Amino acid sequence: MSETILITGAAGGVGTLMRPRLRREGRVLRLLDVVTPPAVGAGEEVLTGSVTDPEAMAKACAGADAVIHLGGHSREHTWAETLEVNINGTRTVLAAAQAAGVSRVLLASSNHAVGFRPVSEAALGERDGLDGLPADSSPRPDTYYGVSKVAMEALGSLYHSRFGMDVIAIRIGSCFETPHVLGPRGLVTWLSPDDCARLFEACLSAPSPGYRLIWGVSDNTRRVYSLTEARALGYAPKDDAERFAAEILAAGEPDPAVMALVGGGFCTLPLGEPDSL
Template structure:
């Protein structure tokens, strides 16, 4: 691959992807709103750019083969805040990719696109959209945009519905954990699979209690290795009995399924951030 672009490169997950993605291409371009990113690879160029600026995205993706799109607000927020980066920003990426004749968009979607489904339903990649928040609604919009651009314009997309990519620090994560190694493996497969068309895949590790089914995404060759069961006994003992009537415990979206629209869901996740970002 000659040129690969990563948006959201200064974010928590984007920072983990920069190094491995730089090895997959001749020219690696990372982008975000930060003034700079540390520890750049020899073939990496950083471009400060706003994903709500279509002209800037067209320029950013010029000459690229693919774009890995992680740039967005990563939490529930009022619609007025999400509209630009999460909704319109998705459009600018797909439109810029189309104008530059890219082959594929690899997109950081989320379990929150289907967050109001119950965890006991064990949903597959063909589950109907059922967002839990405005944030989840933005993921639904981007997935439908990806489907539209594939059907009408032949632009491939892999939409990765990431569950919980952080340390296992709560009962929900025993099932929903996506380790950083498995995240990297997932993104690499989304890039290297020869033909994807429009594909959806759940970003989850090989957890004994994983509440989603990737059986219909086998063409991507994603085979996660890590398992959160090693943390289960300690986590369950710490959390104690869970309320079976609380949507945060019973639905895929976790706290996002319980908060009022516009209010942070991340604030209730009890995330351990000791190793969730590289500096």
């Protein structure tokens, strides 16, 4: 029996990395984006549309078994755009999924939902038997983008509580081929593409998770985020950013001020202005 997984934002960075890693015999990846994803292959369906369009989302969710919601602005943007695409878009996705009877939704949240938390708070999680900063640390967003991720998590909780949907919100650190793009901070936040796929597979297959809030990072030597909650769902990370440390740190030691807060440089970005981080 085949399963259909809808991926919103499938032409974006994480979506592009996940497509080859999530392909399986008997699985259809339904790809939704405002642009057509390149090199569509076997076992993939393509739909063009926006997460803000209720009709497009209703069509995309019809017959889907699960949704991986990656669509939206992935960086700081104007408040109007952030509200429309990231917040209203998430509500539109969840409403369409609920109406179509989709039982499970994975939401791509972000570390920027708690960007102003000091990394030193990881010790609080360790005191409580976790292995780092708790995944359900209360919001302290660092940008409008971070606010939109807080709203995403709240909407996911609402749709679970109201309708019984299994919703897992994943506070992703940074998912790139290598951690170089973020410099020294990437040694802390990196989620390797392979580990990201492992995490998504665990979230898709965990029995009756209800509503969960978890961190999405690899098992990095310098990690400050708890993976206890993700491991409880079956996540078994295999990668560590430390193998890139010598090369990354050759350019200089990290700025302590940037490294002191979860959101790093995002905590000093002008609000509402597209960033280059």
